[in-house]
Amino acid sequence: MNEQALSVRDAIISRRSIKNFNGQPVDPESIVEIIEDAAWAPNHGNRNPWRFVVAADKDYVKFLEILREYGVPKWKELSEEDLEKQMKKFAGPGAVTFVIVPEDARQKERLEDFAAASMFIQNIQLLAWDKGIGTCWKTPGFLDNPKFRDDLGVKPGERVISMLQFGYFDEIPKGRPRKPLEEIVTYYGRENEE
Template identity: 90%
Template sequence: MNEQALSVRDAIITRRSIKNFNGQPVDPENIAEILEDAAWAPNHGNRNPWRFVVAADKGYVKFLDILREYGVPKWKELSEEELEKQMKKFTGPGAVSFVIVPEDPRQKERLEDYAAASMFVQNTMLLAWDKGIGTCWKTPGFLDNPKFREELGVKPGERIISMLQFGYYDERPKARPRKPLEEFVTYYGEEIEEA
């Protein structure tokens, strides 16, 4: 079993989405370990409604070509300088993975599967955080581009729900405060008890 440094609570409340990675590569073995553990996410019917395409190491370098193709509009018309600037958005993370979920024709099952895969992603983010690896769930428009999907081997009836970036960072971003508890929780039956 992997050693865990953070308590579950500390992992949850200290995790931040990392938007400024420092470019240090992430070892694919680290990602494999994280995904193996994250797969203990709850999921209805044990359908395991997820699969991942990971681009790390040489795969990540190769991958930048298709990111340029689909992620930078009209990249062929840009100056080298401008292209480099645009590509900086993608080159920071040390690895990236695509979270692919089946699109069940039944609405209930489809929602359950999306929910389960999202839990998988949160597990992934917390386990990565515990190893000092930052993550960010990204949903750029090109995830639905048919040619991009084809490049990744995404089949009809599947959807890429996340481009999940992994990487090291120099600074932990400030927390984006959440609404206070009183604003999002009410207690059922409270008024009846008080009456």
């Protein structure tokens, strides 16, 4: 078992989505190691409703080229200069992982599977944070683009729920405050009490 630097609580509280990566590559072995541990996420019926496509190193560069080639509709209208700027944003992270979930025809199972995969993603984010690797769950429109799905090998009945970016960073962003407890917690049976 890896030596743990952060307590679970500290990892949860200190983790931030990283949106400014410093361009340093993340090796695929670290990502796969994280995925192996994160797989202990709870999931109903042990269906393991998830699979992952990792793009790191030269594979990440290849992905960026494909992204540029197939032309996300909005980008088609960009000037060459703005396109370069847009591509730079994508080039910041050291690697990405696409999270793919089966779309069960039954609504209950579909929701459960999405929930389980989300827990997997949170596990990944916390384990990565513990290793000093930042992540950000991104949902760009192109995840549902048929051409992109083809390139990624996504099958009918599957959905890409996340482009999870991985990378190193120089600054930790400030956390945005959450709603206070009084707004999100009520106590069963006390609604009508003064």
